[in-house]
Amino acid sequence: MANRRGKLFFLLCALSYALAVVAGKSYYDILQVPKSASEEQIKRAYRKLALKYHPDKNPGNEEANKRFTEISNAYEVLSDSEKRGIYDRYGEEGIKQHMANGGRGGGGMGMNIQDIFSQFFGGGPMEEEERVVKGDDVVVELDATLEDLYMGGSLKVWREKNVIKPAPGKRRCNCRNEVYHKQIGPGMFQQMTEQVCEQCQNVKYVREGYFLTVDIEKGMQDGQEVVFYEDGEPIIDGEPGDLKFRIRTAPHDIFRREGNDLHTTVTITLVQALVGFEKTIKHLDEHLVDIGTKGITKPKEVRRFKGEGMPLHFSTKKGDLYVTFEVLFPTSLTEDQKTKIKAVLG
Template identity: 50%
Template sequence: MAPQNLGTFCLLLLYLIGAVIAGRDFYKILGVPRSASIKDIKKAYRKLALQLHPDRNPDDPQAQEKFQDLGAAYEVLSDSEKRKQYDTYGEEGLKDGHQSSHGDIFSHFFGDFGFMFGGTPRQQDRNIPRGSDIIVDLEVTLEEVYAGNFVEVVRNKPVARQAPGKRKCNCRQEMRTTQLGPGRFQMTQEVVCDECPNVKLVNEERTLEVEIEPGVRDGMEYPFIGEGEPHVDGEPGDLRFRIKVVKHPIFERRGDDLYTNVTISLVESLVGFDMDITHLDGHKVHISRDKITRPGAKLWKKGEGLPNFDNNNIKGSLIITFDVDFPKEQLTEEAREGEGLLKDVYTCAREREERIVLGVPVRVWRCHVRVKVDQGGHAQVGAPELDTGLNGQHHEDARTDRTGSTDEQQQQKAAESV
């Protein structure tokens, strides 16, 4: 190898050795500054854990590695003692205080580049035993889905602690060769175990904070690395909280849209209404209508639905379906008289609609409905008053006057026009 090429190779090798000594930059992995608070670290971890989860990135071959790096970074920086040790000595200083020798570092690199020196590549054994994952359903309300929330979960977690005595560990199958005589050998397979310090499982109370992000979808999972079942010879599994949205008594979720039903009276369905709907976070959504409202009619309020999970600035729609409360008892004689007036109102409104749709340049009927409310709160519908207007002008289908007042001049004018 030429001296110039050898010098370049040595510089590259020293750079790689320095990278191993320094280890991974956990702050960079989490995307937080070195002065970040524990709350900022938790928030960054929750957000990245959802983005980098292998289930959400099936086409990324490095998804599993990125997710493991994220878990390692959070495990260290969320622990004050480990974080202090990491800030002082780097990732190598976390390995039980063990300082890797230069021989180990060279062995690590030459194990991969050994073919350049007549050796063979050597792969590290990454088959570390791992505890089982735990999946827990976490019930959240639709109000929490709309506005977001932080939920604290207290659980008893089994943790491995040192105990007196020794135990067998890292058991594996090995081939053993036995000489039976001159030129005769026998190969047998047997289980070989190491001797390790004894451990016991102790339940410890843990408080976990789960961030419910606005727009979270039913069935999504929030992972907590290393909070699953322990493994005495390896690493603990993960704990995953699976979101389960509780059914709401008023609103129904369909994607990012919200659906609800509003019941109006028979009079309101004919002459119109004006009301407010209380939303999930308490703000009022105003709705009004001065036209005939048929049972099953729908009203869309854009931007009043749930926030989109990927972009909270985008919101769905609120779709309101109207139900009409018809009388459940047989009509009285007085009500039957009013029934004829209501038919006149409907006929007048329908006549106007037909003439507008046809587009014929003739007079268009306009209906004025007088509604008088007595002291008992009962509405009395008066006879419809007819007025005319030229085709092309905008007129209301129905108008209400809850004061019960009359306009004699307008009535006379309407009669003369007819």
């Protein structure tokens, strides 16, 4: 009977995990690492993301605080081999059951998130940033189509960079330092760093190229960045910099973007301007927007169509569409036409 209950429990955990994967990001997605990531990869990913989204660096930014909590929870599980194994098999529900049955606590399941950060870094975020030697960040301006920014999409980008490869011989290095504390007075200690590594395998730079897929999220604004951590310029005896794609809105034939709003110009005839007209325009996702009217349209008149603009990033709301109407006047009129117009409008 107990065996059957156990099988049923694990079946329910597996089902909950499958539903969780469909509903939201996995812990691996949150830390931006593959499921096969090593412990060192997970540590590096956590360090970078935690420094970026730490509340001290993002005062008043609720989205950053939320991301910091998610990152810390994900790291707390994936950095523990036992919890990671349970999570890989049964997902978050399995972790919750593990904690309920007396498993070790941490992260969002018992340990304070700031404690995780302090234990991991051994000090404040700025201290850690100053201590780590990093290669240069690479920033690339990337034009995204208005369609991709409206609906979401992806771009394949060819990337070439230097890669560190083994080379014959040995070299002087600075890859391993030892931290110790020196007493400088009663109750006063100073943290010191001493180089303890003298020689390493020699290395060389080799140029390599490969394709990257850059995901464009709905509603991204100009200047927002898609970051590939540790994919920037490498540095010997340090960590690579980051590769950052800075999003720019590419020019469009019909629409012009201003923040979350779209603008376009439509030309109508003089008759349509006077008596009204029926007309639709095709939007970025090809749905039709009715811009017709039964009234009079003045030259340069601007009409607002609420909710037909760009989606807001990480929101279900949308901006507005503004249509400017240009009226096409005839280049000449016959005497008969002039007479008739005078009779109607005079």
